[in-house]
């Protein structure tokens with residue numbers, strides 16, 4: 001296997017792995033030799049993902065887990081350490097969008113759920129992954145932010161708030177733990193055709209959304225996951241604190 005993408009023996013924990021980016025990333029890492037602890041709030045679906053991956057011969061454990069609960073995030077790391085001895089890779093991917101609406105219509109319940117899942121969920125994941133990585137003297141964390149974490153997102157202000165916070169956690173973590181050889185980066189996709197988008201936007205709406213991108217189309221999940229793999233590559237050893245847009249050119253405008 002090309003050493004750039006050889007994850008043999010690496011242990012990865014991935015949240016939100018029942019579908020979308022998390023599921024595809026789990027499959028791609030397993031194909032390249034990683035051992036996995038995957039979790040999702042959708043228990044049956046994440047168990048099914050694990051079953052399919054383990055049928056290929058890879059080692060994978062699935063947990064039902066709500067990232068807004070600190071103890072659930074702790075349990076993921078404990079499970080990885082108990083079964084596989086370490087955590088090389090932490091991917092804090094679970095997240096939720098909210099209905100598009102103007103900022104002045106966003107109520108407290110939307111603010112609370114965005115903060116609980118998209119912000120606290122990432123920090124809870126990071127804190128337990130980092131505690132383990134400090135004992136190992138190395139590790140790589142990838143947080144999933146968004147284009148909405150880099151710029152204003154019309155009618156998506158609570159989501160944008162949360163995804164900006166993910167960038168704050170990513171950059172600060174990189175600065176705090178660089179000396180400990182823990183790399184912490186974030187990926188910032190534009191609209192991509194995972195269930196988060198396809199379950200809520202029909203083809204006409206998707207067409208409208210794609211007009212914002214110079215490439216005039218939305219992202220494919222495999223295009224985002226390809227960059228996630230590259231950012232997590234064991235050969236990518238000097239990159240930390242970066243928040244990389246994968247956006248069909250949106251941020252270049």
Ligand SMILES: NC(=O)c1ccc[n+]([C@@H]2O[C@H](COP(=O)([O-])OP(=O)(O)OC[C@H]3O[C@@H](n4cnc5c(N)ncnc54)[C@H](O)[C@@H]3O)[C@@H](O)[C@H]2O)c1
Nearest residue numbers: 016018019020021041066067094095146191192194195196
């Ligand atoms: N698809 C896009 O257009 C897009 C763009 C930018 C960023 N993102 C981000 O990418 C990440 C993955 O999203 P996706 O596009 O694959 O969407 P998705 O909805 O297909 O997958 C998200 C997964 O997270 C899980 N989840 C939700 N709340 C959870 C919780 N409290 N605890 C544990 N798991 C939970 C869901 O059950 C689901 O399986 C999210 O953080 C999302 O905000 C998506």
